[in-house]
Amino acid sequence: MTNDFEVEFIEPGERSARFLVRGVSPAVANGIRRAMVADVPTFSIDTVRFVENSSVMFDEMIGLRLGLVPLSTPIGDFEEGDVVTLALDVEGPATAYSGDLESADAMVQPADENIPIIELKDGQHLEFEADAVLDSGKSHAKHQGGVSVGYRHLQRVEVAGDAGEFEEQEPNILRGVIEEAAAEHADADADATDGDLVATDAFDNDLTNRYPGKEVEVHDVPDAFVFHVETDGSFSVEELVLRAAETLGDRAAELESKVAI
Amino acid sequence: MMIPVRCFTCGNVIGEHWDEFKRRAREGDEDPGKVLDELGVERHCCRRMMVSHKDLVDVVAPYQ
Numbered sequence: 001m002t003n004d005f006e007v008e009f010i011e012p013g014e015r016s017a018r019f020l021v022r023g024v025s026p027a028v029a030n031g032i033r034r035a036m037v038a039d040v041p042t043f044s045i046d047t048v049r050f051v052e053n054s055s056v057m058f059d060e061m062i063g064l065r066l067g068l069v070p071l072s073t074p075i076g077d078f079e080e081g082d083v084v085t086l087a088l089d090v091e092g093p094a095t096a097y098s099g100d101l102e103s104a105d106a107m108v109q110p111a112d113e114n115i116p117i118i119e120l121k122d123g124q125h126l127e128f129e130a131d132a133v134l135d136s137g138k139s140h141a142k143h144q145g146g147v148s149v150g151y152r153h154l155q156r157v158e159v160a161g162d163a164g165e166f167e168e169q170e171p172n173i174l175r176g177v178i179e180e181a182a183a184e185h186a187d188a189d190a191d192a193t194d195g196d197l198v199a200t201d202a203f204d205n206d207l208t209n210r211y212p213g214k215e216v217e218v219h220d221v222p223d224a225f226v227f228h229v230e231t232d233g234s235f236s237v238e239e240l241v242l243r244a245a246e247t248l249g250d251r252a253a254e255l256e257s258k259v260a261i
Numbered sequence: 262m263m264i265p266v267r268c269f270t271c272g273n274v275i276g277e278h279w280d281e282f283k284r285r286a287r288e289g290d291e292d293p294g295k296v297l298d299e300l301g302v303e304r305h306c307c308r309r310m311m312v313s314h315k316d317l318v319d320v321v322a323p324y325q
Contacts, residue, residue, distance in 0.1 A: 056321050057262065068266035070274060098276075115266055115276035119318040124325075141272065148271045148304075232267075232274055 010177060010197055016230040017237040020154060020177065020197060022223065029151055029225045035244035036146040038137040039251075041080050042234040043071040043108050046135075051127040055092075055118045062118060062126070067142045069098045070111040070232040071132055075239055077107065082134045084108045089127045092120030101130075108132060111233030145234045146244075151227045152176040153220035154197075157207065159185045161215045172207040174218060175200050177226045185211050262317045270306035278302060282311050 006022040021029070045066040050059050071084075085104045090096040099113030120126060137144035155174065159182040163169055180186065180196040192198075203210040207218075229237045264279040278300040286293040297308050 054325075056318055056325060061262075065263070065266050068274075112274055112277040114278075114280055115274065116263055116279060118263060119316075121318075121322050144272065147273050230273065232272070 008197070010199060010226065014236050015233060016228075018177070018199070018226060018228050019241075020224060020226050022154075024223060024225060026223075026225075029227075031248055032241070032244055033149050033151060033227070035248045036149045036229065036240055037144055039247040040145045040240055040243045041134050041136045042073045042143050042145045042232075043078075043084060043132045043134050044140070044142045045069065045071075045086065045130045046133040047131040049129045051129070052125050053128070054124045055120055055126050056124075057118050062128075065117055066130055067140075069101070069115055069117075070234050071103075072107065072109050072111050073134065073145070073234045074107040075235070075243070078134050080134050080136065084132045086130045086132055087128070088117075088130075090120060090125075092124035093122045095119045096126050145231055145240050147230045147232050149227070149229050151225045154179055154224035154226050156181050156219045156221050157211070158182055158217050158219070159211060159214045160217045163213050163215050169208050169213070172216065173205050174207055175205055178218075179221060179224075182211065182214075182216075185214050262321070264314050264316070265310060268304075268307040268310050271304060273302075273304070273307050275302060275307050275310050279311065279314070283316075 003023050005024050007019055008022075009017065009019045011018040024032075045063075048059070048063045048066060053059055053062065055062070086101045086108075088096060088101050090100055096117040097113060098110040098115040098117060100117075101110050103109050118126060135143045137146075153176070155176055156179045157174075176199075178198050178200060180192055180194055180198060183192040183194045183196070186192040207216050227241075229240060231237055231240050235243075264276050266276040267273060268275050281300060282293070282296055285291045286296045293312060297311060302308055302311060
């Protein structure tokens, strides 16, 4: 298979994005999705050494919360299994936030700074040292870089005829992204042209809002998928997708070299 | 006890928005739905984490 994919961003964003990929088979689309969830490594706190914890939570509960805090993971500078040390020292009365974590490596920082770890009362003290490990989502869900990654077929809406003149029209709900194929009937959008990509949110997910009084047919466009990708903040969506495609390529190359003897 | 760091269902980070949500919708009198929209907490799995949360640190603190 040597054909190129055609990628087009519909909703670009740092942490959440939607993009269309054409010329990709369902198997490859799912392979990329799974690679985004399970194969792209991110940093996450794995071991905590408590110096003092007189808060109302047990050490284990705080350890669990720390593991879920996303840490920025720069591209290419680390290998799986690498360790970065972080430390925190907060005395009550105060709330310990993820932003209070101090990292030994400036490139690995908490992606969100306002996540409350634990509220400390008067005289309570939390101090620890923690090791963040670079690992993939396969070993633990806290290492997943992609959050709610999914895809749908691109859909093509064609006008098949008029709806009955005196009939009460029922809502025709559709979610995802449509490829415009009947621009002359799209009443709501005056400058619609055939081939436009329209997110269904634009017409409240109801086709009768866009094509009032028309009978419509919806078809899946073959080999065209709309991906919706969100990241936990460890890296941007673009980086996540590129790294996922890379791991997929690496695995294919590994298989090729192992089979060829 | 404390707001969970992530949504139980989808894994989105929600702890980040708790302080602002608490200040505006719990202690303030803004509409919780509108505050969540503005914070970008869109899915109903993440929204229920915020709406149904109760801080219990103050309740258990005396029994330390």
